[in-house]
Amino acid sequence: MAKELIKGNIAVAETALRVGLVSYFGYPITPQTELLEHLSARMPELGRAFVQAESELGAINMVYGAACTGLRTMTSSSSPGISLMSEGLSYIYGTELPAVVVDVMRGGPGLGNIAPAQGDYNQIVKGGGHGEYRPIVLAPASVQEAVDMTVLAFDLAEKYRHLVMIALDGSIGQMMEPAELPEFQPMRLDPPEWAVSGIEGREKVVLTSINIDPPAQERFNLRQELKWQQIKKQEVRFREYYLEDAEYVVVGFGTAGRIALSAVRAAREKGIKVGLLRPITLSPYPVEALEALVDRAKGFLVVEMNNGMMLEDVLAIVKGRKPVDFYGRMGGVLPYPNEILAEIERIDRDGFGEEGHPRERWLAQLQEMIGTGA
Numbered sequence: 001m002a003k004e005l006i007k008g009n010i011a012v013a014e015t016a017l018r019v020g021l022v023s024y025f026g027y028p029i030t031p032q033t034e035l036l037e038h039l040s041a042r043m044p045e046l047g048r049a050f051v052q053a054e055s056e057l058g059a060i061n062m063v064y065g066a067a068c069t070g071l072r073t074m075t076s077s078s079s080p081g082i083s084l085m086s087e088g089l090s091y092i093y094g095t096e097l098p099a100v101v102v103d104v105m106r107g108g109p110g111l112g113n114i115a116p117a118q119g120d121y122n123q124i125v126k127g128g129g130h131g132e133y134r135p136i137v138l139a140p141a142s143v144q145e146a147v148d149m150t151v152l153a154f155d156l157a158e159k160y161r162h163l164v165m166i167a168l169d170g171s172i173g174q175m176m177e178p179a180e181l182p183e184f185q186p187m188r189l190d191p192p193e194w195a196v197s198g199i200e201g202r203e204k205v206v207l208t209s210i211n212i213d214p215p216a217q218e219r220f221n222l223r224q225e226l227k228w229q230q231i232k233k234q235e236v237r238f239r240e241y242y243l244e245d246a247e248y249v250v251v252g253f254g255t256a257g258r259i260a261l262s263a264v265r266a267a268r269e270k271g272i273k274v275g276l277l278r279p280i281t282l283s284p285y286p287v288e289a290l291e292a293l294v295d296r297a298k299g300f301l302v303v304e305m306n307n308g309m310m311l312e313d314v315l316a317i318v319k320g321r322k323p324v325d326f327y328g329r330m331g332g333v334l335p336y337p338n339e340i341l342a343e344i345e346r347i348d349r350d351g352f353g354e355e356g357h358p359r360e361r362w363l364a365q366l367q368e369m370i371g372t373g374a
Contacts, residue, residue, distance in 0.1 A: 003178040008143045008168065009034040011179050012076070012102060015150040017042055020187045022071040023049035025062035030114040031170035032078045032104035048187075056081040060088030060101075067097035068207045070195030071188065072154055076102035078170075079120050080111060082128070089163060090129025094209030096224070098157035100150075101135075102166045104173040107332025115332025116170030118254060121309035124165050125283045132221050134228055135163040136235065137283040141258040143177035149280070151182055156235060160227060161194070167282060169305065171255045171334065228284070237280040238289050242268060246275030248347055249293050251314055252303035253279045256328075256335065260303045263340035272348045282310070290317050299323040299352045303340055306330060308359050315358075323352035326362045 006014070013035045016024075024043055026036040036052065043050035049066070053059035059075050066073040077085065082103045092099050105120045107113040125137050136156055140146040146168060153164040191197040196205050211217035241261055243249065252260040257278035264276045277293065279286050293300075299322045302311045311326050318324055327343045329335045353361040 001180050001183065003180045005176055006143065006179055006181070007034060007174065007176045008146050009104065009173045010038045011143050011147050011181065012150050012166070012168070013038040014042070015147045015181055016072075016074055016100070016154070017046065017048075018182050018184045019151050019154050020072050020185050021048065021074055021154075022187060022189070023066040023073045024075065025051045025053050025059040025066070025073075026075050026077065027053050027056050027059050027081060029056075029078045029081045031106055031116070031173050032076050032081075032102070035076045035102065035104070035173070056084040057088070060085035060092075063099050063101075064088055064092050064095070064097070067092060067099040068095070068196045070098065070192040072098075072100075072158075074100040074102070076104065078104045078106045079108050079117075079123075082120060082123060086128050087130070089135070090131055090133050091209045093129055093133050093135065093163045093224075094131065095207050096161045097163070097207070098161050100153045100157055100164050100166065102168065105167065105169040107330075113332045114170065116172075116174075116255060116305065116334065117330070117332050118169055118256060118305035118309070119307075119330070120167065121282065121304070121306060124167055132224065134224075135165045135283060136160075136231065137165045137167055137281065138237075139167045139253045139280055139282050140172060141254050141278060143172065143175065144179040145280075146172055147179050147181060160231060162227070162231070167254065169255050170332070232284040235281060236284050236286050236288070238286040239276075239278040239280060240289070241276040241278070243275035243277065243293065245273055246293075246296070247273040247298045248275075248301065248344065249297045249299075250274060250276045250301045250303055250340070250344070251279070251290070251310070252276070253282060253310065254305075256303050256305045259335055259337055260340050262337040263344060266337065266341050267344045267348075270345070272344060274344050274348075279310075285313055287317055290314065294318055294321050297322060299325070299347065301343060301347060302326045302358075303335065304328045305334065308362070311358065324358050325353050326358040328362065
C-alpha cells in the first residue's frame with residue numbers, strides 16, 4: 001500500500017479498526033481526543049461498538065466487560081485519565097484478559113498542560129495497577145511505528161491474554177507524517193474457549209479477578225510470573241544506531257529518543273563516536289541489550305522528557321561499572337537536538353559528571369538555565 005500523510009492519533013485509531021477492533025470505550029482528553037473522535041465516526045459506520053463513557057472510570061470498566069468476550073477491545077486517554085483507570089487496569093490484568101490501552105502523554109503532574117511529555121513512565125511501567133501487576137508497554141517514536149505498534153499490541157494481547165499499553169506522547173499523537181496503514185483484516189467474532197459468550201449449549205464461563213483463597217491467588221500470581229518470563233524472552237524490542245564503534249551511548253525512548261538520534265548524527269559528523277539505544281518495549285525492558293554495551297562503552301547519557309524516570313532503570317543495569325549522565329526537560333518542554341548535542345560534546349571534551357547521582361548535576365544545570373519560577 002502507498003503511504004499517506006496522517007496524524008498520529010488518527011493513524012492509531014484507523015489501524016485498530018483495520019486489525020479488527022470490535023469495541024472502543026473512551027473519554028475525551030487532550031492531546032488524545034482525535035483518536036476518540038475518529039473512532040466515534042468510523043466505528044458506527046462499520047457496525048462496531050463505540051461508547052463515549054461518562055468518565056475514564058466508566059471507560060476502563062466497559063473495556064473490562066468487553067474484554068471478557070475475548071474480542072478486540074481498546075481505550076485511549078492521556079496522563080490524568082490513565083491515573084483514573086488504574087483500578088480497572090489491575091482488574092483486567094487480574095482476570096487475565098487481552099486489552100489495549102493507548103496513553104498519549106502530556107505535561108504534569110496534576111492537570112498540567114496539553115504539551116508532550118514522558119512523565120507517565122513510572123505510572124505505566126512501574127505502577128498503574130495495584131498488586132503484582134505488570135503490563136507490556138510499547139513506545140513508538142514515529143507515526144509509522146505507532147501504526148506498527150498498534151498492530152503488535154493487539155497480537156500480543158491475544159497471544160498472552162495480557163494487558164498491552166502503547167506509550168505515545170503528545171508530539172507523536174499530534175504530528176502528521178507519511179505512514180503505511182495495514183490492509184483491512186476480517187473482524188473475528190467467535191469468542192475463544194476461555195471467554196464468556198452466551199452461546200447456547202456452551203459450558204458456562206465465569207471470569208473474575210477476586211480470589212478469596214490466598215494459596216489460589218498465589219498460584220495465579222505464579223502463573224502470571226512464569227508467563228512474564230516467557231514474554232521477557234520473546235518480546236523485547238529496541239533499535240540500535242551507530243553502536244558498532246560507539247564510545248558513548250545515548251539511551252532514550254519515544255520522542256526523546258528520536259530527538260536524540262538527530263543529536264547523535266550531528267555529533268558523528270563532528271567525529272564523536274556516539275551511538276543510540278532506543279528501547280521500544282519499556283516493559284519488558286531491553287536489559288540484555290544495554291548490558292551488552294557496558295563493557296564496550298566509556299559511559300552513557302540518558303535523555304528523557306521527564307525528571308529521570310527511565311534513568312533509574314539504566315543505573316540499575318549499569319550497576320556503577322560505567323558512568324551515567326542525564327539530560328531531561330520537564331512539564332511539556334521538548335529538548336532540542338542542539339541541547340543534547342551540547343551534552344555529548346561536553347562529555348567528549350570534559351568527561352562525565354562528578355561523583356554522585358547524575359540527577360544532581362542535571363538539576364543544577366537546569367536551574368541555571370531556567371530558574372525556579374519563583
